[in-house]
Amino acid sequence: MDKTNDYVVFATAAGAAVRAFAATTRDLVEYARQRHNSSPIMTAALGRLLTAGSMMGLMQKGDADILTLKIECGGEAKGLTVTADSHGNVKGYAINNDVMLPPNKLGKLDVGGALGPGFLTVIKDLGLKEPYVGQTMLVTSEIAEDLTQYFMESEQTPSTVGLGVLMSKDNTVKAAGGFIVQLMPDCPDEVIDKLEANMKNITSVTALLESGKTPEEILELILDDLNPEFNGKSETRFYCNCSKERFAKGLYSLGHKEMQDLINEGKEIEVNCSFCESHYYFSIDELKEIETLRR
DSSP states (O other): OOOOOOEEEEEEETTTTEEEEEEEOHHHHHHHHHHHTOOHHHHHHHHHHHHHHHHHHHTOOSTTOEEEEEEEESSTTOEEEEEEETTSEEEEEESOTTOOOOOOTTSSOOHHHHHOSEEEEEEEEOSSSSOEEEEEEOSSSSSHHHHHHHHHHHHOOOEEEEEEEEEOTTSSEEEEEEEEEEEOTTOOHHHHHHHHHHHTTOOOHHHHHHTTOOHHHHHHHHTTTSOOEEEEEEEOEEOOOOOHHHHHHHHHTSOHHHHHHHHHTTSOEEEEOTTTOOEEEEOHHHHHHHHHHHO
């Protein structure tokens, strides 16, 4: 996507005893909906994970660091994958974009029902020999609570995560966004008590978005009376770095027999990017050239 109004803000509070992130992601979630032609439920599911990815990606410090959020689940959605870097670029896809279910008991899109039981895996490629991998069982399959559980179990960081996607009557994305608030080590009890009291006034991210709250205003509500200090702001966008050249490298890595089989079929092949639904075509001559380069 070219132009975006989406961004993430960062803040600390209570003398850096608390750190917080909040995002508005309407443009990138709508772009994902259009690329994947997803149902409202799957737009909400992927939109929540994309929003989380945009904030968690910006938590990374290295220029080349890559974060992957992967949900494997037993519901009709089957699974979701999102990757993000430390520059605000995020992309993602669902295995099944067409899930349709009745509203849940609260009258909202039944993301938990679409996902069902499963696991959330967080992979951080920090340029080391092996990436960091953390995994937790899905608690509610509504994604925000599952990430809260992940931060506690795998990173030992008490956190509160809120994510929301608001759909219009024409099934386009009206608003999307979220927040992540984390307690730093040795956070004073009185700060924790105040945060808990403030959170009781937060009904839902969707309600905040519907009332027109900005990321800054959301954090001001959550961090009320805790002297919040805004430390930065970063644009975030749906960005896929796929290209025909990258797929050619993938074909290059195939074994001789697999490549020869493709050539012997005598017709061009089509390869598709799961993240952005782009299509690339390779003629027989191009396949022969790739095979020649491998020798």
